[in-house]
Amino acid sequence: MKSSAYKSIILAAASFLAVSCSDFLEPESLSTFDADYIYSNVDDARKGVNAVYSHFGQDAFRSRLSNNFAGNTDIEHQSGWTSTGDRYQIWDLNALESNRDLEIVWTYAYRAIRDANISIEGLQASGKLESEDPVERRTMNHLLGEAVTLKAYWFSILTFYWGDVPFVDFAPVAGGDFLLPKADRNVILTEVINDMIEVEENMMWADETPFGIEQVTREYTLGMIARLALQRGGYYLKEDLTMERASDYLDYYKIARDYTAKLIELKDRELPRDYRQVFLNQSKFISPVNADVLFEVPFALGNGDVAWNIGITVEGGPTAAHTFGSGNNYMAIPPTYYFSFDTLDVRRDVTCALYKVNASFQEEFVNNRTNIAQGKWSRHFLENPPGASSAKGTGINWPMLRYADVLLMFAEAENELNGPTDAAQEQLKRVRRRAFNESLWSEKVDGYVTSVSGNKEDFFEAIVDERAWEFGGEMIRKYELIRWGNYSQKMQETVEGLKKMADDAYNGTGNLPDYMYWKLDEKGDFTILNPNTKVVAPPDDSWNQVPFLLSMHDETYTYSQWITKDWANYIEGPKPGVVRYIFPIPASAVANSQGTLDNTGYGF
Template identity: 85%
Template sequence: MKAIKLKYIVVAAASVLMMSCSDFLEPESISTFDTNYIYSNVDDARKGVNAVYSHFGQDAFRSRLSNNMAGNTDIEHQSGWTNSGDRYQIWNLDALESNRDLDIVWTYAYRAIRDANISIEGLRASGKLESSDPVEARTMNHLLGEAITLKAYWYSILAFYFGDVPYVNEAPVAGGEFLLPKEDRNVILAGVIQDMIEVEEKMMWADETPFGIEQVTREYTLGMIARIALQRGGYYLKPDLTLARESDYLDYYQIAKDYTAKLIALKDRELPADYRQVFLNQSKFISPVNSEILFEVPFALGNGDVAWNIGITVEGGPTAAHSFGSGNNYMAIPPTYYFSFDTLDVRRDVTCALYKINSSFEKEFVNNRTNISQGKWSRAFLENPPGASSAKGTGINWPMMRYADVLLMYAEAENELNGPSGEAQEALKRVRRRAFSDDLWTEKVDEYVDEVSVSKESFFEAIVDERAWEFGGEMIRKYELIRWGNYSQKMEETVEGLKKMADDAFNGTGNLPDYMYWKVNESGQFVLLNPNTKVVAPPDDSWNQVPFLLSMHDETLQYSEWITKDWANYINGPQPGVVRYIFPIPTSAISNSQGTLTNDGYEF
């Protein structure tokens, strides 16, 4: 069971927001209290800030932004061309203004920003930030940091999905200006970065707070300063479908370096040796502080979609022989990613699951042969099965940032500023050491890093690769490819790589497994005979044969359609070689703006 039950009291400007979303929240009405009263004391101020978190419990985040909308990339993908439904339009980059998924993301992003602004204004007006009681002053300043950081998260997301958007910095009041025009995304990102910089030193570390990593703490805020600084310093899509980068981009790489370095200096920690346990902890409801996870969204039992639409497939239902329920995987891992790993890298078999769990509670090879799923989460890892007919609402937390990310952001920023210095190399080595047993460190860590450090360019490409291997299935790759400006390039490389694998398997010229052989051994373990290479035949008839790379060949079309169509609009969209990842502002927002907002540019 979850170790801590944290209640969120969900407060809006003049009324109570609607519903609970996490361990943090089970709503309690305080609608009779005004804002001045709420932020006059620590307990009610906590409830006010909790309102900002509540929006993580809506579909806008728990299924859409956390995973569903964050494909397609070179490491996670889905077939958007097979259906005209809302999420398919997003996967295929042809979403309409009427798209309901975009509407709920826009709506709940601005609701979260509204509630953050209410908290920010209430806390600043309370006089408690300078309280003579040091505990009260510190707590109130920390609450301010939480609200500011959550607001920054939502603006980062809005910039990635919609580009320039209205920049709201005041709580709603009667007679206030609600019909704001679009603001330059660079102005917004610069603003939220500065807001976090001004507050982070007065925030608490996770080990000083009652709820640890299940709330925003100083660690996460420092990490978010760096993450959004890299977004601000990276490439972005302009309305004429060209990629741009501001002339001051190195200033933001410097910010990213400074604030990752600050976190490393003030609150360094060793990466946990067991990579698998980092994610297994979430399915076991274990949330250690001063460890890998800096912040995870704390879903309550009965809420959250982790291991329902992302993770290892589990076939459940009322006739199943188990009580874990049903879970699917919306984002398949392409074989090019699976085979990009060093075969001795422990992260591969944690990240890439080649098995599913059937209704008899037995493991078998994945459906559709190459439909590899994210292995980091599974409802079958839960200690208390949620019921045979259960599906959504596993209560498994979602990781928002890990310490490995901080180390790799530091390495990337330092390399951009100064090349592959010793400090940049050591940060990369720290991440790679966990990926290999220590007897392999000389070859797989030291010699590898020496080899990729011959130039700034080669070290950057190593960072691109390392982030893929480290964060597969965590659905942050899309945002990285956007800011690096290599989104379309990586999609084209993926498609060409898949085609070559299919050709080699069909022609018998490759060394990778055209067939895979699997079985469940006497100990009940799922075993692959040849996860890395082709074999002529299994040693005995106890092995099941499944076409693997050979299944990507099509007798009529040459290649399975998902290979040629899943990434087609990412390679040859309205502007070939440029991914049109920006989506139209939803119809409801356009209508409510009374002419202030329009969908201009991007060939909408």
């Protein structure tokens, strides 16, 4: 049964957000009297903090941040050069300051921060954080932790996409100065990390709260301390289009190591053995605590874009033979990623879907041959079809952080500080054990990890690979490539890998499938004859032949143009070898700043 958590958030937030917002830094605010009343009791304070969550229900997050903004990478991509539309500008790294998608994300990020600041100040001024009633005291401190962590999330996003941005660290008040200049992204990240460190010990675990992983809990905050610490300690783009990391970066790797270790020590859990079920749970509206997912955005039925613009394609409509509606996927998976997996790794066929569901409610090979879908979600996994003409609003939750991520962050940070120690190797092994049948652990887990643990550099590259295999389709790769400083390098490797696959298929020199052969078996299940290798011919004429890697060759251009153009600005942008991932501040924000903000630098 679908949780009502998000519905309560939306309903509660409605009265708290019934204010205009003429500009991101100058919203009308709740009166002091209202704030004093709201945060004087647990029930209303809960509603106040729920207002911060409500912004996840806007397009700024639903389709843009959770999906569109997070491409292109070596494992998820989309063509941006084919159009001048807003989303295409973003995919092609050529977004103008008039781009509406940028304005929407910027605006709602600061609205969420505004509401977080209102909650933080209201809770701190309430006197309830030191209440003599232990239940009230604990609940109010937990609510403070939620607001602090959500604020940190939105500033993390702002600094990834805009670098230095205004740091709004106060609730709006009449007569306040809202014309803030840009603050250094390192200062911002340091502040929000420290804020989370200050509150996390007074927060509750997911199994102690009424909505579990559908709201922020202590395990998510601990994980976010580590995630933002790695962001703070990682590389970032300077205005002169150079990549740099701060001289104190090891201090933040230590924070990441210490706080992942703290979560592992205090609230360890075995990763669920069934990798597919981790994501199927979201389509089945199951949100287990003490499992892999630490926090997922709780979309209500009728809200959310999961399985509409991300996931397996389902062809629906009023004339379809099913009532699951229509959905596709904006971010395809390149064949280089698909073939990077060990063929025995169970994560590949969960992550990479080579089929779609047609209007007759039958599975068939994906459109456009190599347009591999993100297979972790699909509207046809829903138990109650949402209607033949439905599209958006599946109600499928979106995972924000998993425990597997915590384990790999620990391994990465420990390696950076001390090399591939036994502790670092063990956390990598824990993630890989789920990926393979237990009978293969000696070779695929223990043997593999030993082989990549000879030195810090090799182990780091193994972490880069493992994070790709573990989190494909979850749209966090872009953030990792940025902080690792290898974004352009990975794009170049992807293009060269695709070209080689196309050449080998055309010249007949490769062992990978130039064609794939598929059919529906006796049970009606979609089956591929040769998902891993080339075959000369199918055993009989019951198989459908589809050009696969061969389709990447083009008689006119040598290679399909998406290979040479999708990542072009990631390789040969304004400064070759450096990805200009920073976007211009929206024109409306620049205008409203009365000269405080501008778009100098970054080659704009």
